[in-house]
Amino acid sequence: MYFTTTPEDNRMEALMKKPPGFVQRGGGRRRPYHFTKQDCDRHKNLFEMQRKLLRKSDNRALAALYLLTADSALWNCCKCHLNERGKLNLVAARLVALSADGYALWKAVKELQTGQRQISLCELTDREVISDRAFRLITQAAAIARFGTAALGAFSLDADEKSQI
Numbered sequence: 001m002y003f004t005t006t007p008e009d010n011r012m013e014a015l016m017k018k019p020p021g022f023v024q025r026g027g028g029r030r031r032p033y034h035f036t037k038q039d040c041d042r043h044k045n046l047f048e049m050q051r052k053l054l055r056k057s058d059n060r061a062l063a064a065l066y067l068l069t070a071d072s073a074l075w076n077c078c079k080c081h082l083n084e085r086g087k088l089n090l091v092a093a094r095l096v097a098l099s100a101d102g103y104a105l106w107k108a109v110k111e112l113q114t115g116q117r118q119i120s121l122c123e124l125t126d127r128e129v130i131s132d133r134a135f136r137l138i139t140q141a142a143a144i145a146r147f148g149t150a151a152l153g154a155f156s157l158d159a160d161e162k163s164q165i
Contacts, residue, residue: 043070051149054086061086063145064112070137071102078109088113101134108138112145 004013047069051062065086068075077096081089090110098106104119111118123129124138143151 057086063141067105074102104134
């Protein structure tokens with residue numbers, strides 16, 4: 001601010017500099033995107049289509065594919081670097097314009113592919129670091145890595161039961 005030094009006066013000066021009738025939209029903050037059923041259906045269809053294209057993939061590769069197909073920006077960066085067994089060439093993949101959730105999913109994919117620790121338990125439990133959606137996707141991927149795609153059936157049964165209540 002030009003003429004004031006205290007925060008209260010700075011706010012008043014900023015208000016006085018606005019044109020008459022000016023309505024501020026959003027305050028400069030990005031609003032979180034609320035995922036719809038169409039987004040979930042798109043993810044499911046894309047995952048099933050890509051899963052059918054894989055040959056002799058193990059559960060970890062399926063879990064990584066599940067995470068990659070969950071975020072469209074992450075999928076666009078990585079889809080050409082997957083081989084027929086579901087392994088991702090981590091060095092060749094170039095991440096461009098990922099959201100915080102996309103980056104969290106990327107770290108989980110790296111951990112599934114390499115076995116090296118990428119995400120700590122403290123980061124997973126912190127809502128400010130990882131959103132509820134990313135947490136749900138990562139835990140579902142962990143279940144796929146352990147139990148295979150049968151875990152997806154258990155998750156869909158849980159969702160159906162909740163919708164009936």
